[in-house]
Amino acid sequence: MIYNEEFETMPREVIKSLQVKRLQQVLERVYHTVGFYKKSFDAAKIKPDDIKSITDMKKLPFITRKDLRDNYPFGLFSVPMSSIVRLHASSGTSGRSAVFGYTKRDIETWSDLIARCLVAAGITKNDIIHNAFGYGLFTGGLGLHYGAEKIGASVIPMSGGNAKRQIMILQDFGPTVICSTPSYALHLAEEGNALGVDMKSLQLRVGIFGAEPWNKATRDEIEKAFGITALDLFGLSEVIGPGMAMECLEGRNGMHIFEDHFIVETINPKTGEVLPEGEEGELVFTTLTKEAGPLIRYRTGDISRLITEPCRCGRSHVKMERVLKRSDDMLIIRGVNIFPSQIEAILVDIEGLQPNYQIIVDKVGALDSLDLQVEVNEKIFSDSGSVKELQKMEKRIIKDMTDYLGITARVKLVEPNTLKAGAKIIDKRHY
Amino acid sequence: MKVEQISVFLENKPGSLEHATGALKDANINIRTLSLAETVDFGILRLIVNDVEKANKVLKDNGFRVSKTPVVAVEVPDKPGGLHSIMEVVSKEGINVEYIYAFVEKSGQNAVIIFRFDNPEKAIEVLLKHNFKVVPGAQLYDF
Numbered sequence: 001m002i003y004n005e006e007f008e009t010m011p012r013e014v015i016k017s018l019q020v021k022r023l024q025q026v027l028e029r030v031y032h033t034v035g036f037y038k039k040s041f042d043a044a045k046i047k048p049d050d051i052k053s054i055t056d057m058k059k060l061p062f063i064t065r066k067d068l069r070d071n072y073p074f075g076l077f078s079v080p081m082s083s084i085v086r087l088h089a090s091s092g093t094s095g096r097s098a099v100f101g102y103t104k105r106d107i108e109t110w111s112d113l114i115a116r117c118l119v120a121a122g123i124t125k126n127d128i129i130h131n132a133f134g135y136g137l138f139t140g141g142l143g144l145h146y147g148a149e150k151i152g153a154s155v156i157p158m159s160g161g162n163a164k165r166q167i168m169i170l171q172d173f174g175p176t177v178i179c180s181t182p183s184y185a186l187h188l189a190e191e192g193n194a195l196g197v198d199m200k201s202l203q204l205r206v207g208i209f210g211a212e213p214w215n216k217a218t219r220d221e222i223e224k225a226f227g228i229t230a231l232d233l234f235g236l237s238e239v240i241g242p243g244m245a246m247e248c249l250e251g252r253n254g255m256h257i258f259e260d261h262f263i264v265e266t267i268n269p270k271t272g273e274v275l276p277e278g279e280e281g282e283l284v285f286t287t288l289t290k291e292a293g294p295l296i297r298y299r300t301g302d303i304s305r306l307i308t309e310p311c312r313c314g315r316s317h318v319k320m321e322r323v324l325k326r327s328d329d330m331l332i333i334r335g336v337n338i339f340p341s342q343i344e345a346i347l348v349d350i351e352g353l354q355p356n357y358q359i360i361v362d363k364v365g366a367l368d369s370l371d372l373q374v375e376v377n378e379k380i381f382s383d384s385g386s387v388k389e390l391q392k393m394e395k396r397i398i399k400d401m402t403d404y405l406g407i408t409a410r411v412k413l414v415e416p417n418t419l420k421a422g423a424k425i426i427d428k429r430h431y
Numbered sequence: 432m433k434v435e436q437i438s439v440f441l442e443n444k445p446g447s448l449e450h451a452t453g454a455l456k457d458a459n460i461n462i463r464t465l466s467l468a469e470t471v472d473f474g475i476l477r478l479i480v481n482d483v484e485k486a487n488k489v490l491k492d493n494g495f496r497v498s499k500t501p502v503v504a505v506e507v508p509d510k511p512g513g514l515h516s517i518m519e520v521v522s523k524e525g526i527n528v529e530y531i532y533a534f535v536e537k538s539g540q541n542a543v544i545i546f547r548f549d550n551p552e553k554a555i556e557v558l559l560k561h562n563f564k565v566v567p568g569a570q571l572y573d574f
Contacts, residue, residue, distance in 0.1 A: 378498075382498065387469075
């Protein structure tokens with residue numbers, strides 16, 4: 001099924017010319033409304049009307065996550081606050097997170113994109129959707145929610161956490177669709193089995209999963225555990241949120257990127273050079289229709305490959321493979337994007353604590369775990385020789401990690417010089 | 432009148448304590464008394480030694496996180512009520528005890544109790560006023 005037949009099956013050459021037209025409009029707009037773009041285009045000696053085709057795009061400078069943070073909170077907005085109806089944000093302490101604004105029309109665009117995704121998964125107004133993506137500053141929960149309402153489905157705004165309650169509602173409300181991170185779905189399956197619930201006998205028919213990397217083995221496991229078809233959803237909060245790309249039920253091989261709203265390029269992450277379609281590289285997204293915070297050539301850090309072969313579903317939009325690699329050190333922990341620098345910032349912000357530390361990411365059951373080992377330095381080990389001050393420090397670190405980054409960490413204080421220099425992150429997970 | 436205690440941060444793992452005691456033995460340092468506070472993940476070894484500076488240096492050189500903690504040593508007769516007589520006085524003055532440990536003198540007559548007070552200066556003043564025998568560091572190290 002296709003939600004927006006006209007745009008989703010548009011012939012390639014029509015898509016390309018629509019993209020060029022929309023690109024020129026957005027370039028003109030950001031150049032005159034966002035100081036950052038004027039400065040960066042001027043520095044590259046580029047004027048919006050120098051861009052006459054998609055291939056001209058490579059002349060445009062990139063925008064990076066650092067630029068988003070440097071312009072925290074509202075520096076990249078291209079409309080006045082009176083036109084903004086929604087704000088989302090990434091995790092992180094002040095100046096280290098990024099804020100994403102939406103106009104009324106952006107919310108409509110986003111809902112429309114999610115509606116396309118849901119319909120591509122065979123979901124209709126007769127479905128009940130159990131939405132276990134986090135609600136709040138994270139874009140997952142509300143993004144899915146508005147799209148689900150748009151197609152007239154019944155949506156249960158579960159958000160994450162509280163597995164027992166989730167399982168009760170899965171049994172009692174009989175949802176036919178579940179949306180969550182893949183690891184949370186597996187966690188629910190484990191919890192359900194432990195409670196003696198036959199997860200395969202639930203009404204669930206299809207699951208939409210995203211916000212963290214997963215591989216085919218995990219997909220198979222989820223499908224088996226729930227007796228459902230598991231589909232892949234892609235989105236980045238910086239760009240618009242979930243709904244940028246979706247795997248179709250018919251193809252089940254890569255996610256269609258909705259090219260009437262986005263231009264995708266793959267680049268060599270080292271040189272920035274644009275790669276031919278189909279080669280593995282870092283994905284770069286340009287928003288064509290976003291009003292509040294348009295992004296021109298946003299370097300996602302996600303490594304993937306574009307699939308240009310036509311799809312049996314009839315959609316003409318290019319597909320991307322599942323993202324399994326990053327070009328930077330970003331970690332995705334239970335669906336939350338975290339940079340080691342953000343953890344370091346938290347440690348430094350605690351009374352100038354500047355300890356050696358090591359982050360160990362692993363899995364406990366289906367869920368990601370984060371262990372933070374911190375070497376005890378003079379600032380931590382005061383002259384009282386008392387246990388309680390060290391425990392207070394542990395609690396403080398745990399609390400700040402939860403408050404600013406939204407993740408639960410286990411903190412362990414360790415003796416000096418026990419952490420290997422250099423290896424700040426050990427990721428034991430395999431995809 | 433204060434006594435310097437050596438506090439050593441130890442991880443809860445096999446060999447940690449042995450590494451510390453080995454370093455002290457090699458430096459020919461005698462431990463007068465000690466206590467070990469422990470949590471799930473870590474512990475703090477508290478030592479009264481015959482040579483504070485040397486112990487501090489040796490442990491630091493061996494990679495330990497060490498601090499010198501001011502504590503108060505009080506000598507009381509080794510009989511029922513000995514500790515209680517001190518607690519009565521300090522509690523009346525609103526002084527808080529963070530931790531305590533003790534040992535019995537070689538003669539067997541008296542006990543020496545080591546206190547970590549939240550306000551050691553005030554505690555010493557109050558104890559002396561009530562004629563308690565506060566043992567100075569130098570004397571304790573060579574006990």
